[in-house]
Amino acid sequence: MEMGIAIAFWVLAAVIIGAALAVVLGRNIFRAALFLVLCFFTIAGIFVILSADFLAGVQVLIYVGAIGVLIIFAIMLTRETQRGSPSGRLRLPALIAGLLFLATMVFVIVSTDWQIVAEIPTEPTTSGIAQALFSKEEGFVLPFEIAAALLLAAIIGAIVLVREK
């Protein structure tokens, strides 16, 4: 079991990183979008390894389904496929900044003494999440409602922005 999870993690991690690199390095914007979708999928796999079954499903539904399709639509609408997706002038500074950031994060992650607990979460987590979201004492009812309002505002805003004048 342990071994299987380890293998799965390494494979998934390799695919995620490879797909992500393909997204940011490739010149073809459409292919980049497809690699992004692949990346979303594999992240859903990571969620499965982490016992977050509900989130894995949501990841596939929202990211792969909704956001992936939206991005591909945007690429189509802006007809930028021919010109591709070249890198800009800030390529080298961006690389240095990214590496520095990575180095910092790795240093922090490695040097921190994490308080690991041995407990294993109960699956499935769906009902637990529902409890956590909507419980009266320590739930997230108000943020949930605000998120709903935010989505509504985003939808209206998007419509207003793209409407033909």
Added chain:
Amino acid sequence: MAIALEHFLILSAILFSIGLYGVLAKRNAVAILMSIELMLNAVNIALVAFWRYVAPTLLTGQVFVIFIMVVAAAEVAVGLAIIIAIYRSRETVDAEQIDLMKW
């Protein structure tokens, strides 16, 4: 070697750094948006990993991931709308040519 919290966190950091590079280096506005999605996903991985290893009984980490997804969806919708609006008026989505705030 057993997979531990640090593995997931380092994966998250790598993914975030790649996204950061993309945000700063890509010229296509849609590509920049895609890179931002990578960064958000990196954060999601980190949050879920923390939930799993640090506080598995509290589902707050997962709740946060859900909120992030909501915000990401809204952000993509509005961001793409803005990109399309800019494309209509300026015939380009090249970030280097969108410099209305220049001196």
Added chain:
Amino acid sequence: MPPEVALAIFLLPFLSFVVIAFVIRPFLNNRPQLSGYVTIASIGISLLLSLWVLVEVIKSPGHELSMPDYQWLAIGDTAIHIGVTLDALAAVMLIVVTSVSLLVQVYSQGYMRGDPGYPRYFAFMSLFTCSMLGLVLADNLLFLYLFWEGVGLCSYLLIGFWFHKPEAARAATKAFVVTRLGDFGFLAAILFLYAKTGTFDIAELYVLAPALLSATALTWAAIGVFSGAVGKSAQFPLHTWLPDAMEGPTPVSALIHAATMVAAGVYLVARMFPVFASSTEAITTVAIIGGFTAIFAASMGLVMNDIKRVLAYSTISQLGYMMLGLGAVGVAVAGGVLEPEHGLMLGVAVGIFHLFNHAFFKALLFLGAGSVNHATGTFDMREMGGLRKAMPWTYLTFLIASLSIAGIWPLSGFWSKEGILAHAWESTPILFYLAMITVFMTAFYMFRVVFLTFGGEYRGQSEGSHGLHESPLVMIAPMVLLAILSVVSGWLPISELLGGESHSFFGALASPLAWASLILAGLGILLAYAIYSKKWLSAESLRQRFAPLYTLFSRKYWLDELYESVFVVRILIDGLFAAFHWFDDRVVDGVVNGVAGGTVAAGRGIRRAQTGQLQAYGLAIFIGILVIVACLFIFD
């Protein structure tokens, strides 16, 4: 006598000023004559009170009344008292100021009739008189200086009374600025004396100043005080304002020249006489300046065509006499020739006696000039002549005043001038000879005025001689009173009261000195008679023969030009002010412009960072985050 009397003497004219300025002018402007009545009433009462004070002073032992003083303010351990001095000097000055002022005010009723600024005129005149009375009564330098500046302010307001005339405004400014040059030295000297002795009180300074100051410091302090007197009393080299001050109404000139303003300088030297007499250098300076100014001003008076200008130069010259009188006795005291107890009072007596006599005849001369102007509409003597017949009273009083100023026995000018000449002869022979020449010149220029104005035939063009008329009674009456005073004031025992010598009526004629000066004065009158009345000598040919001298005198030694083109323009405007301008332009503005320019230049450079490239901004943000994180690690 209650001490309030002394305060009332100078508060009454102030009250008059307040009533005119705040009641009559705002509410009763349609009855302007009220302001004249208020002024005359207040100064009249002041005169009566001054006479009371004089009687009390004469009766008191040592001729000095002690008055209570009040603490005005205390700053830390420093207490400043105010009080009044009532000694013979102050009492005599009070009489001079109030009597001349009163007669001038009465005269002004006629002279200023119908002027739109009538109430304003009397308000200023009241304040002027008040300031001078306060100056005379003040027992400490601080208050003396306060009223000193009050006098300066009022003279400015009155010289520039017709401020819509550019010359009047200019003359007023000139008077104010030129006297201010002297006042600066005076103020510096007051502060210096206070710093060294810790007192403003004049009586204390008599003792403390010579005791606590080194000889050099005392000399400079005394010269500082004297510079104030030079400015106010129009002594060389600050005399240039006085002839220009003629732009004011003529009664103002009379008051300035006789009782207030210019008298203040002489009074100051007299009041501070013990301090001056402690320093040989300082008192010698006073004597030299006085003696030089006397002949210097007289020389310019010889050639002026404006009657008031001749009188102005004669005032400067006579003030020079007063300074010479003070200085000559002071030199004797400082040199140890005279005993200080006697000599200090003697010097004051010599100087102030002449001031006393001069006040009456000089006021009269100006009122006479004003009366002539009232009839002819001009001050230019070339357009006068023959006024003897039309204006007999003016002629008679003017003649008396001229004889008096020329020093003819037994008129008042003779007595005081003899005192000055006698003491100059004893202590400063060179200055004595200058003064003798001045006697001749004085007689000549005064009778030149008399013959040109009143003798011969009328030369004016504006109106025929039939239009000439004597001035109204309200103007003539004060002149007659002043004429009487000009005759008798020399007979009054003023000199004895001040501690000087007495003189007998006929005994004075026994002195050869008196005969010498009488002969010189007579020669002067004779010369004027020969040139301007009988025309035995042609003024024109004399003028040509002495052309360089004539030009020198009539151009006033080019001093106005020297001051204005060299001092004001070259040194001040082109030099000092140009430097200030440069400093203001380059340094002050330069700092302001530099800050602004630096900001603009910095903005021009820094705005390059605002590329409009979102990714560049994003990069900057992440670099910032990294720096913060790095700092957290480094400084944790």
